[in-house]
Amino acid sequence: MKTREITVGLVGNPNCGKTTIFNALTGARQKVANWSGVTVEKREGRLKHAGAAIRVIDLPGIYSLTSYxxxxxxxxxFIIDDRPDVIVNVVDAGNLERNLYLTTQLINIGARSVIALNMFDEAANKGLVIDSERLGTLLGMPVVKTVGTRSIGITELLDRIVQVAQGADETARHIHIPFGDDVEAEIRAIQQKMREDETIGKRYSTRWLSVRLLERDTDAVKKLKAYPGHETIMEQVAKSRAVLEKHFDDDIETIISDRRYGFIAGAVRESVKKTAPRRVDVSDKIDRVITNRYLGFPILFLFLWALFHLTFALGEYPMNLIESGVHPVGLAVERLMP
Ligand SMILES: Nc1nc2c(ncn2[C@@H]2O[C@H](COP(=O)(O)OP(=O)(O)OP(=O)(O)O)[C@@H](O)[C@H]2O)c(=O)[nH]1
Ligand SMILES: [Mg+2]
Known part of the structure; x- marks a missing residue:
């Protein structure tokens, strides 16, 4: 039986190492074009792993899945319309909290994902000990430690990609970011209106679409407009928004993003330990003190003064020795002299 090709999209914040991971995955088998209609580069490559054919697409770096x-x-x-089989969410392990914001949005969409916990070397230097198993369980997706620049973790990443695509991964499960009872009640109210038209739920996750509508996402509104019941749904969205903004005395985008960060903080607290950074950082600290603008010169003079005294203190031993050697010779010479 010939299995279908697995499409994988690399998604992550700018500069987290997506292209490096892409290169490590695909090697020289890649082609470069542009995304249709724009000048943003599109890299695509193919490979085989564990009997599966895989197509990998490198995506531009983003902090959030809004449409600004x-x-x-x-x-x-790409995620919503092309629906890749698996998303590899590349995460900078040294900036976990900020990077996981995008992850919470991927969870919201319900896309099947694997996390490449990249730049693991730098995180270790900073003294971060990350329990990737635990983090994966909390996020509902496997987490693989990688160092893209040295191709570390690439084979395991591929193993997990294939497993997730085949629905055989034990860590992969659909979780919900809890937005709190008040927000959840409004999400349910919007979802209920959406369910009156079955076709919406077939195309999109109604939870995702409801959250996006609450967050005033213009693209979500545009997507909804394709359905006849959109006006009743938008009325409910406006009502829900008014209820929440009155209750919290804050705008809805802030309320929802606060809840996302709350979820992230909890996950990080449970899976990351901070230990003393590596020696490099200790010597960095020493450097910072002795090259300090105000302390630098006093420290230098103190050092010179100590060196000066040390020279005499230590110099006394050889001087005594020399003297005790020279003195008998002098006496002997004196005796020999007529
Ligand atoms: N130390 C370390 N550096 C890495 C690692 N992975 C990538 N880098 C470096 O990080 C920098 C950014 O890597 P890219 O692969 O260009 O990042 P990107 O995510 O494709 O960036 P954008 O496409 O601009 O969003 C490069 O200098 C890489 O050499 C890693 O695991 N460890
Ligand atoms: Mg890149």
């Missing part, structure tokens, strides 16, 4: 920048629109359209 061209990069964000490209990435979200």
């Amino acid at each position: 920048s061209m990069e964000e629109i490209i990435t979200r359209d």
